[in-house]
Amino acid sequence: MSDDQPNHESGREWNLEPQESGFVAFWPHEDACTRAEFIAAVEAWVGDSVEHETVESEENRGELWAIRLQVPGIESGLVVWCERASELSQRDQEQISEDDIEAPWVIRLQLILSAEEAAEEYFMVMGLLGGSLPDVIAVLDVVTGEVNSREQLEHEFITDAATPTDRPLWKLARYGALPGGNEACVMLGTQGLARCGLPELEMDEVPVDLADQASVVIFTLVATLLGGDVPQPGGCITIGDGLTVSLQRVEDVVRFIEPSTVGSAAWRAQVRQQGYEEFGVERAVICGGQPAGQYAKAWSWPRDVVDRIASDRAVVYMSERWLQSAGRRAQATWPSFAMAFSNLIRTGKPQWLALARKAFVVQAPLDAGEGGRVEHSWMAVQEIDHDQVKVKVLEQPATRPDLKPGDLLTVTRQSVADWRVQIVGFMFDPEASEQLLKAVDRIRDMQIGENDWPEGEGPESSAELKDGTDHEG
Numbered sequence: 258m259s260d261d262q263p264n265h266e267s268g269r270e271w272n273l274e275p276q277e278s279g280f281v282a283f284w285p286h287e288d289a290c291t292r293a294e295f296i297a298a299v300e301a302w303v304g305d306s307v308e309h310e311t312v313e314s315e316e317n318r319g320e321l322w323a324i325r326l327q328v329p330g331i332e333s334g335l336v337v338w339c340e341r342a343s344e345l346s347q348r349d350q351e352q353i354s355e356d357d358i359e360a361p362w363v364i365r366l367q368l369i370l371s372a373e374e375a376a377e378e379y380f381m382v383m384g385l386l387g388g389s390l391p392d393v394i395a396v397l398d399v400v401t402g403e404v405n406s407r408e409q410l411e412h413e414f415i416t417d418a419a420t421p422t423d424r425p426l427w428k429l430a431r432y433g434a435l436p437g438g439n440e441a442c443v444m445l446g447t448q449g450l451a452r453c454g455l456p457e458l459e460m461d462e463v464p465v466d467l468a469d470q471a472s473v474v475i476f477t478l479v480a481t482l483l484g485g486d487v488p489q490p491g492g493c494i495t496i497g498d499g500l501t502v503s504l505q506r507v508e509d510v511v512r513f514i515e516p517s518t519v520g521s522a523a524w525r526a527q528v529r530q531q532g533y534e535e536f537g538v539e540r541a542v543i544c545g546g547q548p549a550g551q552y553a554k555a556w557s558w559p560r561d562v563v564d565r566i567a568s569d570r571a572v573v574y575m576s577e578r579w580l581q582s583a584g585r586r587a588q589a590t591w592p593s594f595a596m597a598f599s600n601l602i603r604t605g606k607p608q609w610l611a612l613a614r615k616a617f618v619v620q621a622p623l624d625a626g627e628g629g630r631v632e633h634s635w636m637a638v639q640e641i642d643h644d645q646v647k648v649k650v651l652e653q654p655a656t657r658p659d660l661k662p663g664d665l666l667t668v669t670r671q672s673v674a675d676w677r678v679q680i681v682g683f684m685f686d687p688e689a690s691e692q693l694l695k696a697v698d699r700i701r702d703m704q705i706g707e708n709d710w711p712e713g714e715g716p717e718s719s720a721e722l723k724d725g726t727d728h729e730g
Contacts, residue, residue, distance in 0.1 A: 271490065275451070275454045282386045282396045283396070284394075286362070289362045295324075307329075309325065324338070331381055338365055376423050379425060398449075420586075420589065423578070428448050432444040439518045444519045444520045446540075447479065450479065459507075460542070467563050474566065477575070478494065490509075500566075505541065544556040572656075589687070594693070595670075604701050618637050619675070620673065635677075643670075644669055644670040650662055
């Protein structure tokens with residue numbers, strides 16, 4: 258087979274050994290947390306004594322103390338040390354607040370998550386750092402670069418209503434070309450799957466105007482892979498009705514990418530030098546089910562699948578694991594969603610009534626349709642009456658020809674698997690429930706249009722979609 262033809266003759270399989278996870282807890286006091294104080298805090302948090310031993314540093318990191326400890330419920334041991342805060346990378350500095358940057362001490366933690374219980378162990382580690390040490394002001398996830406403020410730690414990992422989900426384990430990032438390169442395309446790539454025993458996923462050469470639709474493919478694929486087996490390189494996986502993609506090795510794809518385009522060999526060499534560690538682990542490229550090209554065949558992004566999603570003609574599958582995880586998150590944050598909706602409705606102002614009934618949407622199952630399948634559909638909320646939610650069908654369901662856009666239904670609050678609010682140019686989801694309430698409180702008395710926002714007055718939403726940041730999908 259010629260060099261211009263895709264092939265899999267090397268026979269290399271994925272390296273699926275879970276990669277290490279690292280966390281940085283910011284300590285605001287001039288006096289550092291001592292070793293004895295940390296151990297006592299952990300034991301008080303878990304309600305039992307923990308095995309621990311001193312670790313001698315082989316890297317001369319200058320830490321104040323370092324220990325290895327075994328915490329019930331976490332399979333691997335934790336290595337924890339306290340050191341003076343050092344200068345963070347530019348990428349990390351962009352994620353954290355000035356208070357975090359100015360913290361004089363940090364407590365660092367490293368471990369390898371269990372591939373089978375990654376979400377549960379991640380939840381326990383974040384709860385341990387935030388719960389046992391109430392003076393910690395924030396925790397940085399080194400793998401994803403995400404920072405959890407004290408408020409987020411309390412809300413997502415410490416309160417009784419908090420539950421483990423897959424979402425904090427990884428994020429989806431958008432990468433652009435180097436200066437002077439081809440700006441018509443982007444790469445979408447995951448950060449964090451390698452610690453779950455999966456290859457990091459990427460989709461190359463995606464047209465900018467289809468990036469959001471392509472992200473749906475990745476979110477659906479991740480939900481499937483986290484709950485099942487990973488096909489070998491070159492293998493296909495079905496993510497919806499007639500929607501098939503394949504996972505290819507980087508070396509089988511990158512040679513077909515122009516040097517000036519994001520994802521090329523030259524681009525990868527540059528970003529690795531700049532500290533993008535996610536490009537130093539096993540990666541799989543999401544491609545179409547068959548190589549493209551009339552003459553010289555090449556693996557490329559799944560254009561037909563993304564086009565189907567963009568045309569609203571696609572039915573994607575959702576794994577039971579994803580539904581359970583998303584449902585727990587949606588139910589835990591439902592009071593904030595319902596209160597925000599009611600706060601707009603209660604204004605009595607026509608523009609806010611219309612906005613609320615358009616911008617607040619929920620995903621809920623429809624009664625079984627053709628073939629006995631249960632379809633989850635996005636519908637616009639019209640009224641909320643305790644546990645009864647009146648909704649309006651937005652799009653023609655694939656399995657329910659008897660329903661049409663505009664039809665009204667009633668679903669129960671308990672059946673809601675997910676929710677979204679798109680308001681004044683920002684997207685909010687269950688991870689941004691607190692920001693949603695603040696945003697609604699600030700806009701309900703404003704005399705502004707649906708898509709307007711006074712300069713400098715926009716809400717700071719973790720779900721905001723913008724170039725160069727993470728997309729919540």
